Amino acid sequence: MDYIQALDYIHGTWKFGTKLGLENISYLLQLLGNPHRKLRCIHIAGTNGKGSVTVMTASILEKAGYKTGLFISPYLEDFRERIQINQNYIPKDDLARLTDVVKQKVEQMLAEGRPHPTEFEVVTAIGFCYFAEQNVDYAVIEVGLGGRLDSTNVIDPLVSVITSIDYDHKDILGDTLAKIAYEKAGIIKPGRPVVVYPQQDEAMDVIKQVCQQRQSPLIEVSYSDIEAIDDSIDGQHFNYNEGKWTFNRLYIPLLGKHQLMNAATAITAVLVLRKYMGVAISDKAIAEGLSVTKWPGRLELVHRQPYVLLDGAHNPQGAQSLANAIKNYFPHNRVIMVLGILADKDVRAILEVLVPLAAYIITTRPDSPRAIEAERLLTLVKEMNVQGQAIDNIEFAVQTSLDMAEPDDLVVISGSLYLIGRVRTYLKGVLVH
Structure with missing residues (x-):
């Protein structure tokens, strides 16, 4: 073998x-x-x-x-x-x-x-x-x-x-x-x-x-x-x-x-x-x-200008920790989010914490059969009066968020570790540190 x-x-x-x-x-x-x-x-x-x-x-x-x-x-x-x-x-x-x-x-x-x-x-x-x-x-x-x-x-x-x-x-x-x-x-x-x-x-x-x-x-x-x-x-x-x-x-x-x-x-x-x-x-x-502790994908800042923050927050408590970090470290930055969440999570509770912080949200679908569809997730986001778009392809969703971002903006990618792993791999090829 x-x-x-x-x-x-x-x-x-x-x-x-x-x-x-x-x-x-x-x-x-x-x-x-x-x-x-x-x-x-x-x-x-x-x-x-x-x-x-x-x-x-x-x-x-x-x-x-x-x-x-x-x-x-x-x-x-x-x-x-x-x-x-x-x-x-x-x-x-x-x-x-x-x-x-x-x-x-x-x-x-x-x-x-x-x-x-x-x-x-x-x-x-x-x-x-x-x-x-x-x-x-x-x-x-x-x-x-x-x-x-x-x-x-x-x-x-x-x-x-x-x-x-x-x-x-x-x-x-x-x-x-x-x-x-x-x-x-x-x-x-x-x-x-x-x-x-x-x-x-x-x-x-x-x-x-x-x-x-x-x-x-x-x-x-x-x-x-x-x-x-x-x-x-x-x-x-x-x-x-x-x-x-x-x-x-x-x-x-x-x-x-x-x-x-x-x-x-x-x-x-x-x-x-x-x-x-x-x-x-x-x-x-x-x-x-x-x-020297490293814990990738958890409130991990992987780029500056624009700031790009990865966090696998997958439940309401994790989402609250992410929200607190956004408010603490980036209080004046415009926030663009990429969200992909599993359907068996408390999706609404997660969104209620994160959505109000964002100026624009791109929904996508993590690599899991349990993931909520991007279009369905976008519908829930729009019910909370934040605009966005649904993009099934993870790499395209992330690249769209980067293309939208100004140097002082904050791009937050979150919702599931199934999403974060693939995003980290993609960003290594497109971000210049």
Whole structure:
């Protein structure tokens, strides 16, 4: 099996849908020798911010001198983004070889009459096999969907982290914050410490209850521990005080005030490793890890004159963070938006936040069968009294927005990570930095 064949096989398993539960992945991993049991993991769940916290945590561990695995989803441009060690994507040959190994075990499962693993289960198995084979010191694992029944939840992490919880995937996770929080809290393991981003009371009450039941130490991150110093399109400086540890003038190159809380959550997670597990992580490693964190496609400024901002905001909370950033960093700029949203998201709520900020909106259709049609999205935009046009072709939609923009304008491209990945690839060929 070569690399292209491996990708074809992996993507071909999408037809088996999303099936939450641990029985299938547990059996597949058993056939593979239980590679996940050889890993020391940090497990991160949440509705918003879990990707940011995952990459920050991994960056800090790398700067502390550890061989650090990173497992994230989805990817933007290159499938191999999902499985990394020290910011190096899994090599194509290794991906092909391990996919073939996993495929053989899947075929054994099918011969035994077991259900076919889902795409995410297959990718999870490949990632765990790679990290175990490469003997990583630590693996930072981002939950795919929910937590309790997500295929990554077979691990027994050193520390669990729960980021901001909000409404998303309500058809799967539940229609109340309490139900969603219960699913996220499923990653909490007996006796293992849990770091939690500030939550609404309804969600926090559930997390506290689960921690009490499982006798898991709960460490809450607090807004009051953060002191913002300065904030610009080049990044942010802040102070952070966590009990007996004080960090002065930390820097993150990420935009959006919410990233300060994500950074505080990542810092707290590694401090818990230091305190509870005796992991050697210096203050210098924490500062350096944060300072070089990269998280493409999330409030990512990719060009100036005109400003071009990419953000995969795909739910109302994410849209609000984007709106706050637009108001904070670009208060006087004319805004031209390119929007492409999945139909199973809370489309109207997203539009209600973003549309009033735009002078003109171009709607398009992300690379997903779940995407809302560009014409239908434009109809909803026009109901909010903003003019625009629908362009199905993503590249043409983006180029049209760039052609319209004056040097001081802001072009915002948002709505779905399925859109952002393709846009990033296109812009690399047309923008001169």
